[in-house]
Amino acid sequence: MPSTDDIAPARIRAGDVVMTVILLGVFSGAFLLALDWPFRAAFFPRLLSIAGICFSVLKLIEFAVLLWRPARSGPVEPPAARPVPADDEEQDDQSLEYVFGSAGARAWAAAVAWVAAFFVGLWLVGIYVIVPVFTLAYLRTAGKASWPAAALYAAVAGGVLWLAFTRLLAVPMPAGVL
Numbered sequence: 001m002p003s004t005d006d007i008a009p010a011r012i013r014a015g016d017v018v019m020t021v022i023l024l025g026v027f028s029g030a031f032l033l034a035l036d037w038p039f040r041a042a043f044f045p046r047l048l049s050i051a052g053i054c055f056s057v058l059k060l061i062e063f064a065v066l067l068w069r070p071a072r073s074g075p076v077e078p079p080a081a082r083p084v085p086a087d088d089e090e091q092d093d094q095s096l097e098y099v100f101g102s103a104g105a106r107a108w109a110a111a112v113a114w115v116a117a118f119f120v121g122l123w124l125v126g127i128y129v130i131v132p133v134f135t136l137a138y139l140r141t142a143g144k145a146s147w148p149a150a151a152l153y154a155a156v157a158g159g160v161l162w163l164a165f166t167r168l169l170a171v172p173m174p175a176g177v178l
Contacts, residue, residue: 013101017060041171
């Protein structure tokens with residue numbers, strides 16, 4: 001088992017910092033928007049946005065610590081000699097990091113376009129319409145799912161959302177401007 005002095009310091013990628021700052025802005029904006037809502041409607045969005053703000057700030061603090069931490073002297077283990085992940089969960093974490101670190105501009109643009117389309121649709125037609133429509137469109141185009149599977153998934157997602165928030169919790173949800 002290598003000691004902490006033998007392990008190379010973590011690299012800070014510019015994309016990680018940019019994404020963290022963007023998420024901090026999104027969570028802050030969501031919190032500010034939810035301040036105008038009635039308490040019952042705003043409780044969950046406020047809770048999630050506060051958690052997102054805290055995690056984003058903690059991540060930025062981690063970046064700052066890594067940036068200003070003095071470099072350690074001594075031998076540094078080459079990347080090929082690092083230990084193999086012990087279990088499946090650790091392997092999944094490393095492969096997910098690889099996917100995010102190696103995705104090209106086209107993949108990122110497509111992902112951002114899907115997210116933007118969802119939020120524009122949410123603003124225009126409301127959550128009860130956009131969730132099933134978006135789910136169906138995304139599963140068919142990006143997920144390459146069959147029509148029956150995508151339609152069933154979209155119907156269940158919309159139904160569960162409606163049942164949970166309208167019938168069981170009686171929480172008003174965004175209705176859209178149209």
